[in-house]
Amino acid sequence: MACVTRIGEWRWPAAGGCLAAAAVAEAVLRAGGPGSALPLALVLDVSATLPLVLLRGPAAAPGASGGSGGHGPAAAATITVAAVAASLLHRGAALAATAALLAVWAVLARRRVLRRRAAADAADASRRAVEHTLLEHTARGERARIARELHDVVAHHxxxxxVQAETARLAVPGMPADGAERLLAIGDTARTALTEMRRLLGVLREDAGGPDGAPDRRPQPGLQQLLDLIDEARDGSGAAARLIVSGPVAALDPGVELTAYRIVQEALTNARRHAPGAAVDVELAYTGEGLRLAVRDNGPGPAAPAVPGGHGLPGMRERVAAVGGELRTGAGPVGGFAVEAVLPAASPDAHRAAVPGAPAGTAR
Structure with missing residues (x-):
């Protein structure tokens, strides 16, 4: 292979030397012997052929030293001018010069085609890489969204x-043993289902790799359904739960309302799981620029250290980040656990939608 490469590198120098020798013989024959025109004919014919040696290098590597990107254009220009002058001097086409002229421009044209083809191949490869990356990120974002919706909706129910099975088993006096066992089995099955769902969510989030960048715009619950959500939480756990609204109620983007609803839903679920029986306050404060949301309970507060493997708090952070808000979770100001979020009135690149609100200052 190396031998073939070296032969290719010396092909054009050899051709240039042979054509230069032929050009010298042609100049002597056509000049009619020694005379005043012979030196000029020799100079022109040699200048029209010998520059082929500058094309040294394989034609397949146009960017290499000595290729068309280096001395090739200069050699072509020299051969063209000298070939035209030699043809005029000989009053006819200079054969060796014409052969060199055709050869040099054929080489330059081929190398130009190869260079453009290589550039097109590189651009196509880059485009395919970008498309593959975008497709992968889109798929990861969709898997993250599915995981978040599974956690927020299915896991909640x-x-x-x-909770309701356990509450019914303990709260109903005189329940037959068979009924208590069935309720206990229902609770155990539900907890097993939650465990399996957390495992599935872990797989989805590992595949997703990170949060997606856009909230869902399909019709979904908003702030209008918060009262129903709090009533459901109160009836299911038997603990006190209130909704407190303050400030001038303003229209919020549907994506922001969905985010607020999911945060409250997840916070209530966490309160039932980690602080059963604790009272919960849900506060909505309209600030004119957006919404301040707080969910606080009077339970024992955050565990130390936190239990790893949960998906609720990461899902909250992803939702809040998607609409351009801020989230804080941790111990409440006077104990218990608190989830606080600051949400804008409209999420980025979303349309504004008017939402009827409850009167300010009401409490449930």
Whole structure:
């Protein structure tokens, strides 16, 4: 292979030397012997052929030293001018010069085609890489969204089943043993289902790799459904739960309302799971620029250290980040656990939608 490469590198120098020798013979023959025109004919014919040696290098590597990107254009220009002058001097086409002229421009044209083809191949490869990256990020974002919706919706209702089954088993006096065992089995099944769902969510989030960048715009619950959500939480756990609204109620983007609803839903689920029986306050404060949301309970507060593997708080952070807000979770000001979020009136690149609100200062 190396031998073939070296032969290719010396092909054009050899051709240039042979054509230069032929050009010398042609100049002597056509000049009619020694005379005043012979030196000029020799100079022109040699100048029209010998520059082919500058094309040294394989034609397939146009960017290499000595290729068309280096001395090739200069050699072509020299050969063209000298070939035209030699043809005029000989009053006819200079054969060796014409052969060199055709050769040099054929080489330059081929190398130009190869260079453009290589550039097109590189651009196509880059485009395919970008498309693959975008497709991968889109798929990861969709998996993250699915995981978040599974956690926020399905896990919430399964948790309610477990809590209600346990509450019914303990709160109903005189329940037959068979009924108590069935309720206990329902609670155990619900907890097993939650465990399996957390495992599935872990797989989805590992595949997703990170949060997606856009909130869902399909019709979904908003702030109008908060009262129903709090009533459901109160009936399921038997603990006190209030909704407190303050400030001038303003229209919020549907994506922001969905985010607020999911935060409250997840916070209530966490309160039932980690602080059963604790009272919960849900506060909505309209500030004119957006919404301040707080969910606080009077339970024992955050565990230390936190239990790893949960998906509720990461899902909250993803939702809040998607609409351009801020989230804080941790111990409440006077104990218990608090989830506080600051949400804008409209999420980025979203349309504004008017939402009827409850009167300010009401409490449930």
């Amino acid at each position: 399964i948790s309610m089943i477990s």
